[in-house]
Amino acid sequence: MAQHxxxxxxxxLNTYLKVAGGLFLLTFLTIGAHAIREHLQPFxxxxxxxxxxxxxxxxxxxxxxxxxxxxxxxxxxxxxxFFLALLFAISSLDIFTRIYQxxxx
Amino acid sequence: xxxxxxxxxxxxxxxxxxxxxxxxxNKEGIWLFMVTEILMFxxxxxxxxxxHSMYPELFAEGASFLDWRLGFxxxxxxxxxxxxxxxxxxxxxxxxxxxxxxxxxxxxxxAATFMVIxxxxxxxxFHIGIxxxxxxxxxxxxxxxxxxQHPNLGLYFGFYFCMSGLHGIHVLIGMGLIAWVxxxxxxxxxxxxxxxxxxxxxxxxHIVDLIWIFLFPLLYLVG
Numbered sequence: 001m002a003q004h005x006x007x008x009x010x011x012x013l014n015t016y017l018k019v020a021g022g023l024f025l026l027t028f029l030t031i032g033a034h035a036i037r038e039h040l041q042p043f044x045x046x047x048x049x050x051x052x053x054x055x056x057x058x059x060x061x062x063x064x065x066x067x068x069x070x071x072x073x074x075x076x077x078x079x080x081x082f083f084l085a086l087l088f089a090i091s092s093l094d095i096f097t098r099i100y101q102x103x104x105x
Numbered sequence: 106x107x108x109x110x111x112x113x114x115x116x117x118x119x120x121x122x123x124x125x126x127x128x129x130x131n132k133e134g135i136w137l138f139m140v141t142e143i144l145m146f147x148x149x150x151x152x153x154x155x156x157h158s159m160y161p162e163l164f165a166e167g168a169s170f171l172d173w174r175l176g177f178x179x180x181x182x183x184x185x186x187x188x189x190x191x192x193x194x195x196x197x198x199x200x201x202x203x204x205x206x207x208x209x210x211x212x213x214x215x216a217a218t219f220m221v222i223x224x225x226x227x228x229x230x231f232h233i234g235i236x237x238x239x240x241x242x243x244x245x246x247x248x249x250x251x252x253x254q255h256p257n258l259g260l261y262f263g264f265y266f267c268m269s270g271l272h273g274i275h276v277l278i279g280m281g282l283i284a285w286v287x288x289x290x291x292x293x294x295x296x297x298x299x300x301x302x303x304x305x306x307x308x309x310x311h312i313v314d315l316i317w318i319f320l321f322p323l324l325y326l327v328g
Contacts, residue, residue, distance in 0.1 A: 048322035080140035084147035
């Protein structure tokens with residue numbers, strides 16, 4: 001019984017509150033960057049998605065407990081993103097080589 | 106039907122060694138399901154990014170019809186609901202089922218708030234003639250005083266309605282699942298040794314939040 005608790009890591013309440021606070025702060029930061037997007041061009045989209053990436057990490061690591069999950073579960077989830085990157089790479093290669101050939105699209 | 110036995114106060118199916126083995130296997134199944142979610146939404150994201158880079162002006166015009174303040178409020182609502190969902194699991198882990206039920210109830214209220222805001226966004230767009238793809242009504246848009254530069258604007262709204270609509274369906278399914286674990290929680294079916302359904306629904310709910318974290322800048326801000 002006691003061992004059970006060691007395996008299912010219990011994140012302290014305080015940590016959850018800090019993570020949520022961080023997520024709220026980053027959301028306000030996104031809006032702040034959006035307000036001054038004219039000055040940030042051409043990096044405004046990059047900044048918006050960089051902030052979203054940090055938020056995604058916070059959600060995955062703490063809210064979804066991946067930080068304390070098994071290695072196999074982390075690999076399984078990462079596989080999804082790997083194949084997504086592959087899909088993006090191959091389809092953009094396909095479409096943009098067609099544009100430069102000026103034929104199909 | 107498989108036979109089950111009770112190990113450490115948990116019903117364990119015969120094909121598992123013990124309750125830990127059952128928990129780990131169940132959770133691995135949830136994570137495999139989450140991979141399919143990432144790939145499904147990911148396909149739409151990839152499509153959006155590629156067409157956005159091909160027709161940046163068209164996408165900018167489409168995005169100008171969205172109100173970032175509504176998306177911003179919905180982002181805050183979803184983040185808060187993610188926190189309360191995580192607390193729903195936490196309070197089960199430390200054997201406080203009453204607080205867990207409250208946390209799940211608040212999650213449910215947040216999800217409903219999200220859908221109400223989405224409802225107003227959608228109905229406003231339908232009202233001024235904005236529909237996905239070829240259904241976009243340029244006449245109605247003109248009547249409402251909008252001078253459209255790109256007659257193919259429906260391309261943007263095809264992506265908008267598919268992505269936010271699929272996300273909205275996930276919110277609705279999530280609400281059903283949260284209500285289900287909340288009722289089980291009220292019946293005291295969970296304890297510190299057994300809360301697998303709450304954890305599974307939680308992972309699903311955080312995926313909903315995770316996708317919105319990227320949808321918000323993609324649809325409302327970058328444009």
